Amino acid sequence: MRFQHSTEIWSEFPELVPGVLVADGVNAEVSVRDRLPRLHRVAEERLATATEGELPEIQAWRRAFSRMSLKPTQYRCASESLLRRFRKERSLPEIHPLIDLCNAVSLAFAIPVAVFDVTEIADHVEVRHARGDETYLAFSGETENPDPREVVFADAANRAHARRWTNRQSRLSAVRDTTSSVLIVAEALHEGAAEDVPRLLSTVADELSSVWSVSAKTGVLSRSEPRFVF
Template sequence: MRFQHSSDIWRDFPELVPGVLVAKGITADVSVDDQVARFAELAAKRLATSSEGELPEIQAWRRAFSKMGLKPTQYRCASESLLRRFRKEGALPRLHPLIDLCNAVSIAYAVPVAVFDLSKISRYVEVRYAAGDEAYLTFSGETEHPPPGEVVFADAEGRAHARRWTNRQSGHSAVRDTTTDVLIVAEALHDTAGADVERLTATVADELAALWTGASKTAILTPSAPRFEF
């Protein structure tokens, strides 16, 4: 299997820095309370002096959404949505230990972190512009077809595992209690994205190693090395 961004995405967003990680042996029977509290505290400290919309990480994604023809205050990247909810409610919903951990890391770094169940993906995931015939399954069970030109996470069978790039993931490959092997993707576009994504990816790898016994593999992708094989 492999993960990559299309050459068109790299051409149009040369500032992109993706960090990717594959992990095996994930289970739903661990506690991440301490980890979630630690990362939530980091997010709270940043929000104490700035709103989520003022953070450079979020501003960069807002510019990208505008470039894609989307209204940034209507369609938000996943990390901005999580930060907004965290600021308003003081906590995030608890869904699954791995998702809870990655959501907490996401708000601490203000960077979108996507998690996919590898058993639901066919051969590869490519972040690319939609052709218009991809199928996206919502969490409520409805099937949508992203319009041509929308940025999607597509696999070999034409499934869209995310819509509007970092806006919303698909219910098809969402992590559940039966999930064991996952692909984790963090993407950033701000000025210090290189150092921040590298640190974020290493942090997630360290946390996974401490919580689960399965093997993991990480990479930071670039235009000259855009493919992650696993």
């Protein structure tokens, strides 16, 4: 299997820094509650001096959404949505230990983190512009078709596993209690992303090792080395 961005995405967003991690052996029968406060405190400290929309990581994604002709305050990247909810409620709902952990990492780094169940992916995932005939399973259960030219995470079966790039994931490949193998993707566009994304991957890999005793394979992609094979 492989993960990659299309040549067109790299041409339009040369500042992109994607980090990828794959791991096998996760389960829902663990607790991560004692590991979240440290990450939440990082987000609290940052939000004490600025709103999420003022953070450089979020501003970079807002500019990207504007370039994609999306209204940034209508369609937010996943990390901005999490930070916004966390600022208002000072907590996030518990979903699954791995999702809770990755959401906390996303809060701390202000970088979108997507987690996919590998068994629901056909052959590969490519971040590319949609043709408009891809199928996307929403969490409501409805099947949607992305708009032409919308940025999606598409597999070999022409299924979109995320819409509007870092805005919304699909129910199809969402992590569930039976999930064992995962693909985790973190993408950043801000100045300093080349340092922050590897730190984020290292944080997730360390947590996977500590909580689940599994080893992760990681990689940081670039325009010259755009493909991650696993």
